[in-house]
Amino acid sequence: xxxxxxxxxxxxxxxxxxxxxxxxxxxxxxxxxxxxxxxxxxxxxxxxxxxxxxxxxxxxxxxxxxxxxxxxxxxxxxxxxxxxxxxxxxxxxxxxxxxxxxxxxxxxxxxxxxxxxxxxx
Amino acid sequence: xxxxxxxxxxxxxxxxxxxxxxxxxxxxxxxxxxxxxxxxxxxxxxxxxxxxxxxxxxxxxxxxxxxxxxxxxxxxxxxxxxxxxxxxxxxxxxxxxxxxxxxxxxxxxxxxxxxxxxxxxxxxxxxxxxxxxxxxxxxxxxxxxxxxxxxxxxxxxxxxxxxxxxxxxxxxxxxxxxxxxxxxxxxxxxxxxxxxxxxxxxxxxxxxxxxxxxxxxxxxxxxxxxxxxxxxxxxxxxxxxxxxxxxxxxxxxxxxxxxxxxxxxxxxxxxxxxxxxxxxxxxxxxxxxxxxxxxxxxxxxxxxxxxxxxxxxxxxxxxxxxxxxxxxxxxxxxxxxxxxxxxxxxxxxxxxxxxxxxxxxxxxxxxxxxxxxxxxxxxxxxxxxxxxxxxxxxxxxxxxxxxxxxxxxxxxxxxxxxxxxxxxxxxxxxxx
Numbered sequence: 044x045x046x047x048x049x050x051x052x053x054x055x056x057x058x059x060x061x062x063x064x065x066x067x068x069x070x071x072x073x074x075x076x077x078x079x080x081x082x083x084x085x086x087x088x089x090x091x092x093x094x095x096x097x098x099x100x101x102x103x104x105x106x107x108x109x110x111x112x113x114x115x116x117x118x119x120x121x122x123x124x125x126x127x128x129x130x131x132x133x134x135x136x137x138x139x140x141x142x143x144x145x146x147x148x149x150x151x152x153x154x155x156x157x158x159x160x161x162x163x164x
Numbered sequence: 165x166x167x168x169x170x171x172x173x174x175x176x177x178x179x180x181x182x183x184x185x186x187x188x189x190x191x192x193x194x195x196x197x198x199x200x201x202x203x204x205x206x207x208x209x210x211x212x213x214x215x216x217x218x219x220x221x222x223x224x225x226x227x228x229x230x231x232x233x234x235x236x237x238x239x240x241x242x243x244x245x246x247x248x249x250x251x252x253x254x255x256x257x258x259x260x261x262x263x264x265x266x267x268x269x270x271x272x273x274x275x276x277x278x279x280x281x282x283x284x285x286x287x288x289x290x291x292x293x294x295x296x297x298x299x300x301x302x303x304x305x306x307x308x309x310x311x312x313x314x315x316x317x318x319x320x321x322x323x324x325x326x327x328x329x330x331x332x333x334x335x336x337x338x339x340x341x342x343x344x345x346x347x348x349x350x351x352x353x354x355x356x357x358x359x360x361x362x363x364x365x366x367x368x369x370x371x372x373x374x375x376x377x378x379x380x381x382x383x384x385x386x387x388x389x390x391x392x393x394x395x396x397x398x399x400x401x402x403x404x405x406x407x408x409x410x411x412x413x414x415x416x417x418x419x420x421x422x423x424x425x426x427x428x429x430x431x432x433x434x435x436x437x438x439x440x441x442x443x444x445x446x447x448x449x450x451x452x453x454x455x456x457x458x459x460x461x462x463x464x465x466x467x468x469x470x471x472x473x474x475x476x477x478x479x480x481x482x483x484x485x486x487x488x489x490x491x492x493x494x495x496x497x498x499x500x501x502x503x504x505x506x507x508x509x510x511x512x513x514x515x516x517x518x519x520x521x522x523x524x525x526x527x528x529x530x531x532x533x534x535x536x537x538x539x540x541x542x543x544x545x546x547x548x549x550x551x552x553x554x555x556x557x558x559x560x561x562x563x564x565x566x567x568x569x570x571x572x573x574x575x576x577x578x579x580x581x582x583x584x585x586x587x588x589x590x591x592x593x594x595x596x
Contacts, residue, residue, distance in 0.1 A: 079581040088432065
């Protein structure tokens, strides 16, 4: 059984948690111009690495709050636990975040508000 | 339910001298069984093939067999990084059935079941296919109603299925506790009599032997390290045994599908999860059918050796480690002991995990890709074994003709863009 370090309650057994799958999937903003193929990247396609994986867990039988975990999918080693809305700090987990194909998707670009400036919108 | 004509291929073994029969058994007995030939050659890779199948599990070997026997493609190879059937083919609980809700599922799983019936003759190999029935039980009024809806849908597709009352279940499975006082009492169930089990290793070996007989090279201990492309076309693969040129590559690697897709710059809607199973010490025959329960979460049968074979749902997290966490088998055993109190003092013998590629709609992916000549057959999740012959049959057709037939068509990757999902969580969520 895994032991996870809930940022709010400390080290607990896996049985207290539920797993929410891949972390850092940003929802495209309303009014986006994505086609169905690009939207599928957000909706269905998933990072499924053999190696460091960034995922969401919830302390379902405890504080019931969500948090992020960086975990290795072969050794099951838990590299880091970090708060929702923040990015990982360890080198391996940061690298996994930056090198993920999702960073380059149109869906992720459409999840950020357009920069004000040149187009004047 | 319409589908292409079921072309079973050549059937039997081309090399008559190698054919297994009561006469060959008698002949070999006369020489004290020293004359048996190896079932398939230990091939080394050639520099070029017409098609290469990556993954030497049941589905991959079946694909190779049907490519050779139905489509006449004999200059082909199966590349396996470990040993044949050492992945999920040798790790599942061997349950076979075709009682799914949606027409698309009925069509592919029934296609498979029809191939199972007679597969031992087709392959000239005893796969120990036993149509002992698969009984799924309901533990609540709601579940029973949902089940009755499913039974009607299944029967409309021409597939056998019937509802049993708790009394009928007690007669059918005397060791089951159908007492209404237990926490989740048995309210009824539905039975597919044509369902059952088969010997999983024999399925891999039978397909390997028959494919080899038709000329396919089966290459074990050979890992694929890269896919070679020229523009949008696949041109070959790089392996630990060198480069192999080919214009058609079929990927049938279950839990590692995402890893292989990554080599082609593709991403799939898959999550690789551990699925655990276990067997007890062997005992005398007490259960002559397969029992599944979605609500209390377990399935059980008894192998011909006498071991009770048990499985349940997947672990909650992604993994490539072929092992899971303890709470899953613990939960499975709680359910088993409540339904079958006779098992409570039985000792467990072996316990293992396999890595299954789960899809968001619990249905498989059988598809062309954006790369010409690259095909994927994956996403079977927790229930791929039952589909082995059907999966291989339609995938071989896709590879040979570069277009899906009517059975495979709904399973294209495109469905994750169109939203035309085949949601089988009701039929596939746990019960395999």
